[in-house]
Amino acid sequence: MEERGSISIHTENIFPIIKKFLYSDHEIFLRELVSNAVDATQKAKRLSSVGEFDGDLGDLKVSVAIDKEARTITISDNGIGMTAEEIKKYINQIAFSGAAEFVERFKDSGDKSQIIGQFGLGFYSAFMVAERVEIVTKSFQKDAEPARWTCDGSTEFAITSAAKEERGTNVILHVAQDSEEFLETARIKTILDKYCKFLPVPVEFEGQIINNPNPIWTKQPAELTDEDYKNFYKELYPFSEAPLFWIHLNVDYPFNLTGILYFPKIKNELELQRNKIQLYSRQVFITDEVKDVVPEFLMLLHGIIDSPDIPLNVSRSFLQADANVKKINTYITKKVADKLNDIYKKDRTTFESSWDDIGVFVKYGMLSDDKFYEKAKDFVLLQNTTGKYNTIEEYKALVQANQTDKNDQQVWLYTTDAEKQHAYVEAAQNRSYDVLKLDTVIDSHFIGLLEQKVEKTTLKRVDAEIVDKLIERDEVKESVLNDTEKESLKKIFEQAIANQHMTVEVTALSPDDAPVIITLPEFMRRMKDMSRNGGGGMMFMGDLPDAYNVTINANHSLNQRILNAKEDNKERIARQAFDLALLSQNLLSGSALTAFVKRSVDLIDKE
Numbered sequence: 001m002e003e004r005g006s007i008s009i010h011t012e013n014i015f016p017i018i019k020k021f022l023y024s025d026h027e028i029f030l031r032e033l034v035s036n037a038v039d040a041t042q043k044a045k046r047l048s049s050v051g052e053f054d055g056d057l058g059d060l061k062v063s064v065a066i067d068k069e070a071r072t073i074t075i076s077d078n079g080i081g082m083t084a085e086e087i088k089k090y091i092n093q094i095a096f097s098g099a100a101e102f103v104e105r106f107k108d109s110g111d112k113s114q115i116i117g118q119f120g121l122g123f124y125s126a127f128m129v130a131e132r133v134e135i136v137t138k139s140f141q142k143d144a145e146p147a148r149w150t151c152d153g154s155t156e157f158a159i160t161s162a163a164k165e166e167r168g169t170n171v172i173l174h175v176a177q178d179s180e181e182f183l184e185t186a187r188i189k190t191i192l193d194k195y196c197k198f199l200p201v202p203v204e205f206e207g208q209i210i211n212n213p214n215p216i217w218t219k220q221p222a223e224l225t226d227e228d229y230k231n232f233y234k235e236l237y238p239f240s241e242a243p244l245f246w247i248h249l250n251v252d253y254p255f256n257l258t259g260i261l262y263f264p265k266i267k268n269e270l271e272l273q274r275n276k277i278q279l280y281s282r283q284v285f286i287t288d289e290v291k292d293v294v295p296e297f298l299m300l301l302h303g304i305i306d307s308p309d310i311p312l313n314v315s316r317s318f319l320q321a322d323a324n325v326k327k328i329n330t331y332i333t334k335k336v337a338d339k340l341n342d343i344y345k346k347d348r349t350t351f352e353s354s355w356d357d358i359g360v361f362v363k364y365g366m367l368s369d370d371k372f373y374e375k376a377k378d379f380v381l382l383q384n385t386t387g388k389y390n391t392i393e394e395y396k397a398l399v400q401a402n403q404t405d406k407n408d409q410q411v412w413l414y415t416t417d418a419e420k421q422h423a424y425v426e427a428a429q430n431r432s433y434d435v436l437k438l439d440t441v442i443d444s445h446f447i448g449l450l451e452q453k454v455e456k457t458t459l460k461r462v463d464a465e466i467v468d469k470l471i472e473r474d475e476v477k478e479s480v481l482n483d484t485e486k487e488s489l490k491k492i493f494e495q496a497i498a499n500q501h502m503t504v505e506v507t508a509l510s511p512d513d514a515p516v517i518i519t520l521p522e523f524m525r526r527m528k529d530m531s532r533n534g535g536g537g538m539m540f541m542g543d544l545p546d547a548y549n550v551t552i553n554a555n556h557s558l559n560q561r562i563l564n565a566k567e568d569n570k571e572r573i574a575r576q577a578f579d580l581a582l583l584s585q586n587l588l589s590g591s592a593l594t595a596f597v598k599r600s601v602d603l604i605d606k607e
């Protein structure tokens with residue numbers, strides 16, 4: 001038997017175009033051919049199970065072999081094979097027209113990098129690395145004649161009879177000169193590891209099975225132990241610490257998706273790693289760029305998603321609008337929120353002890369996805385400076401009595417650095433106020449979100465005002481000093497400070513409060529932070545000098561002493577008291593610090 005023919009497709013010379021398009025990604029030919037081989041074995045299995053094939057299935061297997069001398073790569077399987085007629089139908093028509101369609105579709109596409117690696121070019125991709133491809137195949141059907149097909153990538157092909165005893169297909173690639181790298185063992189091994197690690201049929205290369213045909217995401221959660229999940233994580237990320245928790249995804253309606261998502265242990269925000277989720281389609285690795293499939297905030301998770309329903313052969317903008325992708329997004333978000341809620345409810349201790357790792361993630365999710373916010377608002381934790389955790393509801397109840405101001409607003413106090421703001425934290429605690437620890441990068445955004453979402457609540461940093469004013473009440477404290485005394489005290493301090501950006505005010509506080517307190521108003525600080533981070537179109541704010549409020553405590557004995565001191569000593573003591581306040585704010589440095597130290601020594605020396 002010998003038949004020569006011409007493949008009837010309209011596009012001339014698709015081969016050079018495809019070769020050029022996928023230049024950087026030639027390696028996917030192996031993924032495509034091995035997947036086809038796996039599909040053929042799976043079909044054999046299915047036919048056998050429905051009784052359409054009654055021969056012996058044997059051990060289904062795919063092999064990859066390199067022959068350096070003959071310059072060939074052979075992919076063999078014991079799947080269903082093809083008859084000569086089927087080759088004509090499936091290879092000449094389907095494979096070639098698929099390739100032609102691909103070229104038509106993307107010939108004019110502006111962004112070619114997007115399609116690379118995402119489009120299964122199928123059988124035709126063999127021509128990216130081979131100058132000639134042979135198929136030797138024998139169908140599973142009774143008395144089927146083995147056949148050989150050969151083609152050089154042009155539209156000309158030849159089919160002849162062949163000698164093949166066993167059922168199945170060998171695809172033989174005669175490797176082109178410019179693709180010799182694919183005759184190297186190490187190169188092939190790397191490609192197989194990348195794309196074929198979890199194919200459902202054993203894949204043999206150089207005497208070894210290179211894949212795990214039954215990865216745990218294909219099993220039922222009930223069959224699996226914690227160890228199984230942890231071991232699989234290790235298999236995926238050999239150098240990572242054990243994960244915190246995981247979610248086993250499993251849906252088949254209205255779309256098909258399986259997978260396992262892990263919550264990694266995060267040491268600090270700088271370590272956050274994206275692109276740790278791998279996307280598979282029927283156990284074939286597709287990509288680790290899941291940006292458009294998984295909501296942005298979930299990219300911090302690690303693991304596997306396997307779905308044949310994610311369209312891989314379309315451009316990104318289309319992917320974002322794809323209905324299945326949207327549903328997948330919603331589904332995964334919901335699953336993640338439910339899992340967190342579950343742990344929170346069942347095991348609050350574990351939940352709290354994991355908060356350092358999951359807190360960033362939960363806050364990020366709440367900020368970026370309203371649906372996630374709605375679920376997470378019940379379990380998001382607020383940690384205070386004593387290390388205690390409360391949910392939003394619990395916290396509201398906790399501070400209601402003591403931290404509601406005269407306008408019926410709750411004022412939540414927070415510190416961004418409990419060490420540096422220690423004096424203020426302590427002053428607040430002395431009033432029995434609670435102080436939250438909101439000290440991560442994401443917290444500055446989270447504070448805004450809380451104010452927006454939690455009714456009748458504002459947040460103030462502990463050093464935004466003097467403690468009496470943090471939570472405004474109607475009560476007025478009695479002042480030991482009369483108005484004239486207050487006025488002259490104010491003058492003394494203004495002269496001692498001699499800085500127009502410091503607004504001095506004399507106020508009656510408790511005698512136990514500090515004599516001088518320096519604060520940077522909340523509004524001012526937030527504006528400056530925002531402009532520093534490049535947001536809000538307020539770049540000019542960052543250049544403004546900090547405008548501080550300096551509060552002089554009229555009821556503190558030191559200030560009374562200043563008023564009564566010798567004329568030429570007044571300013572010196574006032575400056576000393578002011579410098580002490582600067583010092584507690586970490587604001588004293590350079591020549592001011594040197595002068596302060598010198599003055600302090602003089603003072604002690606005189607005592």
Ligand SMILES: Nc1ncnc2c1ncn2[C@@H]1O[C@H](COP(=O)(O)OP(=O)(O)OP(=O)(O)O)[C@@H](O)[C@H]1O
Nearest residue numbers: 036037040081090091094095120121122123124169
């Ligand atoms: N090893 C094989 N054994 C049996 N049939 C095969 C084999 N390889 C390819 N075929 C047949 O050739 C057809 C075309 O293959 P091709 O890889 O181009 O497209 P596909 O597998 O249908 O789609 P995809 O683009 O997802 O790969 C297959 O559908 C299959 O019927």
